[in-house]
Amino acid sequence: MFAVSDLSTHKLMPVAPRPEILFVRGQGSFLFDSDGKRYLDWVQGWAVNCLGHSPAAVVAALSAQAATLINPSPAFYNAPALELAELLTRHSCFDHVFFASSGAEANEGAIKLARKWGQVHKGGAHEIITFDDAFHGRTLATMSASGKPGWDTLFAPQVAGFPKARLNDIESVLALVGDETVAIMLEPVQGEAGVIPATTAFMQELRKLCDQRELLLIVDEVQTGCGRTGRLFAYQQHGIEPDIMTLGKGLGGGVPLSALLAKQACSCFAPGDQGGTYCGNPLSCAAGGAVLRTLTADGFLEAVQDRGDALAAGLRAISAEFALGEVRTSGLLLALELGRDIAHDVVIRARDKGLLLNAPRPQCLRLMPALNTTAAEVVTGLGILREVLSAVD
């Protein structure tokens, strides 16, 4: 078996700077490495393991489904996909669902659906207004839709048709709307940018603008969906209904699964327009069904909000104690501004002490605990973070 001592000769492409640790097991909020060391995991696969590592409900659903039917082909119906589509539409404002395997793939689908709708209903209008610092994925089109600094030239040329506005600045959006505009696409909370929420006023202004100019409003809820913000979907806290939504990350509870949801009026794919080998496979959809049933059980989302409030209060206390910066939160998606470039250092020191954190920016920490994390785990993690910050100071 591969051991941590073999890591110097591994054959994986170096697409991420990885620590010399081999994780061998995960349970709930904790990961265990090959030396048996335990880590409280506040990364959770980048908000993917919404119910923690290897949750019983997902393990049971996967085991039963794996023994029954793994992949009959996306050209045949299967019960887990039909059931999950039923659940998602019942709990949202959408009518139709297309399943895929990654957030980027779901967003590609959203872009294609908007362009198709533009061809059918708007004389070929195809531009989709997106936002500075947005993150929509790593395919060529979704990188082009993203507003990450430097991504406009990495792998140039970009896919055309994604003019960039500024979040929470309706004038910057209005200035870009023209005859070629077909949609506006945004994250309700910019995750990779460091947990920057769109305001309710801005979401409502976008909805109004889309109604007036006959544009589609697309929300990328790959990170904010599936309970992360304390609502099942983040758009629900703004009193608006988007036309299209994408989900990923938490949807499969750790298993590759994403979804593109659309209202009937813009659900215009015809047979042949969209597909994929793994799309809607029963194994992933069975996991998604187990996740959705857990998230929608009585009291679950209230507990997410309570836990998020406790963690936010703890972070604010730490920020005050060490004279750090802003704390931004939305349910169990949280960021702490450190005021200087120490985030990477803090991540390493916290890991040594058994706490896994993420630093989306050099001055910013992001926390994405499991949604079913306990009050005691929140106290433990805050204690380690406090210890680390006093050592850095």
Ligand SMILES: *Cc1c(COP(=O)(O)O)cnc(C)c1O
């Ligand atoms: C992670 C993420 C994506 C990309 O999802 P992948 O599964 O990595 O392709 C897209 N949009 C948002 C908002 C994300 O956070």
